[in-house]
Amino acid sequence: MKKRTLVSMITGALVIGAASTTFAAANPFSDVPADSWAYDAVSKLASDGVVNGFPDGTYKGQQTMTRYEMAQIIAKAMTKTDIDKADKALVDKLAAEFSEELDNLGVRVADLEKKSDNVKWGGRLRYYYRGVKDDSAANKDRTNDTQYELRLEPKAFIGDSGWTANARIRYYSNAASANNGGSTNNGTSDKSDTKIDRIFVEGPLFGSDAKLGKVGTYSDNVFNTGMIIDDSISGAEFNWTFGKDKSNYAKATIGRYDYNSGANVGVSNYAYDGTGDYTSFEFGHKAKDKGISALAGYYSLRNMDSTFSKYAKADSDKTNFWVGGLGYKFDKNIQLFGLYAKSDMDEASNYLGDDQSKAYDITLKYKNADIAKAGSWDIYAAYRYLGQFATIAPTYDISARDTKGWQIGTDFVLSKNILAMVEYYKGKRLSADYSGNDADYNAIYGRVDFFF
Structure with a gap:
C-alpha cells in the first residue's frame, strides 16, 4: 500500500x-x-x-x-x-x-498532549506604548512609557495523575523615552528585570481544578474585567464548574498577597504597597451565545502590615471588598454588562470623599477577537469609575485607580497568534477633582502580542 x-x-x-x-x-x-x-x-x-x-x-x-x-x-x-x-x-x-x-x-x-511530550512550553512576547497626560501631576506634560516583555510558561505533566507543574518566567525592559528622559510612569529610571512570578502545581482536588503554590489570581471569570485584582498570591485557588454546559462556576482563593508597586516596571503609583492575607469567594454564570450573565464576589485583606494598613478603616488591620455584576448577550456578537464594587474603607486615612470607596464599569462590546483566527476583531466602549480604595490591583491598562472617564478600544488579530490592541481613555483624577484642583486625565495605549 x-x-x-x-x-x-x-x-x-x-x-x-x-x-x-x-x-x-x-x-x-x-x-x-x-x-x-x-x-x-x-x-x-x-x-x-x-x-x-x-x-x-x-x-x-x-x-x-x-x-x-x-x-x-x-x-x-x-x-x-x-x-x-x-x-x-x-x-x-x-x-x-x-x-x-x-x-x-x-x-x-x-x-x-502528555502522551507525546512530558513538558510543554508556551508564552508571549509583548511590546507596548502608554502615553499619559495628568493635569493633577507636578509635570503636566505627557509622559511616555514603552516596555518589552517576554513570558515563558513551561508545563510539566506529573505522570498519569492529572496534575501538572507550572511556572511563569518574565523578562521585561523599559525603553527610553524622548519626553521624560527614559523614566517610567512611576518615576523610576529605565530598567529591566527577570523574575519568576508564578510557580505552582495544578490538578483535580475536591472536585475542583486546584492550583497550589504561587498562583495567578484574577477576579471576574464572567466578563473578564479583572476589576478587583489581577496579580499573584502565595497560596491556593480552587475553581469548580457545573451546570449542563459548565456555564456556572464557583472559585475560592486563599493565601498571602505581597505587592510592591515600586518593584515593578510600568505600574501606577496608585497601587497598594505592602502585604496581607488574601481571601476571596466568587460565583458566576456566563451566557454562551445569548442571555443573562451574572457575577458576585467577596474579597478580603487581613493582617496587613503597617504600610498596607494605612488604607484600612481606623484601628483595623483588615478591609473587605464586594462586587456584583450583570450583563446581557443579545447574540454571539453584542454584549452589554456592568459591575459595581464597594469597600469598607470609609474611615481610611487620606480618604477623599465617599466616592473613593466604590468602583464600577459599564461596557458595550461588539464581536470577539480570537487569536486563532486571523482577521478577527472586536471593539468596545466603556465608562469606568475606579475609586482609589475600592480595588486592589486591577488589570486595566490605562483606566487607572483614582480616575473616572470614558474608554474606547479595539483588538485585531493581524495573523494567527498575533494580536494588536489600541485604547484611549479620557477622564479625571478623583482626588484632584474632589479638592477642586486641575483634574483632567487622558491616556493612550497600544500593544502587539505574539503568542507561542
Whole structure:
C-alpha cells in the first residue's frame, strides 16, 4: 500500500463520510470495494483505529457525518504520536473547532498532549506604548512609557495523575523615552528585570481544578474585567464548574498577597504597597451565545502590615471588598454588562470623599477577537469609575485607580497568534477633582502580542 500522511488519510475518509460505533474486523469494509479510490485511506485509518465501522461491517460513507462522529475521529487522531508537523497542525486546528464535542466525549487536550511530550512550553512576547497626560501631576506634560516583555510558561505533566507543574518566567525592559528622559510612569529610571512570578502545581482536588503554590489570581471569570485584582498570591485557588454546559462556576482563593508597586516596571503609583492575607469567594454564570450573565464576589485583606494598613478603616488591620455584576448577550456578537464594587474603607486615612470607596464599569462590546483566527476583531466602549480604595490591583491598562472617564478600544488579530490592541481613555483624577484642583486625565495605549 502506498504510504500516506494522516492528513491524506483523514481527507479521504471525510470526502466519502465517516463511520460510527465499533469495528470488529481488520479487513476492509464490505461496502468499500478494493478498487475504490478511497480504499487505501479508509483501510489505513481503520487499521490505525482512527475510524470505526458499523456493527454490520459496513462503512456507510455516503451518509452525512455528524459533528459528534467527527469529534470521535479527531479524538483518536489526537492520540497518535508518529505524525509530522503539518499533520499535527491540522489535528490541533480540528480540535479547536470541535472543542465542545470533544469536551462532551470527555477528551482533554492536556491529557492527550502528555502522551507525546512530558513538558510543554508556551508564552508571549509583548511590546507596548502608554502615553499619559495628568493635569493633577507636578509635570503636566505627557509622559511616555514603552516596555518589552517576554513570558515563558513551561508545563510539566506529573505522570498519569492529572496534575501538572507550572511556572511563569518574565523578562521585561523599559525603553527610553524622548519626553521624560527614559523614566517610567512611576518615576523610576529605565530598567529591566527577570523574575519568576508564578510557580505552582495544578490538578483535580475536591472536585475542583486546584492550583497550589504561587498562583495567578484574577477576579471576574464572567466578563473578564479583572476589576478587583489581577496579580499573584502565595497560596491556593480552587475553581469548580457545573451546570449542563459548565456555564456556572464557583472559585475560592486563599493565601498571602505581597505587592510592591515600586518593584515593578510600568505600574501606577496608585497601587497598594505592602502585604496581607488574601481571601476571596466568587460565583458566576456566563451566557454562551445569548442571555443573562451574572457575577458576585467577596474579597478580603487581613493582617496587613503597617504600610498596607494605612488604607484600612481606623484601628483595623483588615478591609473587605464586594462586587456584583450583570450583563446581557443579545447574540454571539453584542454584549452589554456592568459591575459595581464597594469597600469598607470609609474611615481610611487620606480618604477623599465617599466616592473613593466604590468602583464600577459599564461596557458595550461588539464581536470577539480570537487569536486563532486571523482577521478577527472586536471593539468596545466603556465608562469606568475606579475609586482609589475600592480595588486592589486591577488589570486595566490605562483606566487607572483614582480616575473616572470614558474608554474606547479595539483588538485585531493581524495573523494567527498575533494580536494588536489600541485604547484611549479620557477622564479625571478623583482626588484632584474632589479638592477642586486641575483634574483632567487622558491616556493612550497600544500593544502587539505574539503568542507561542
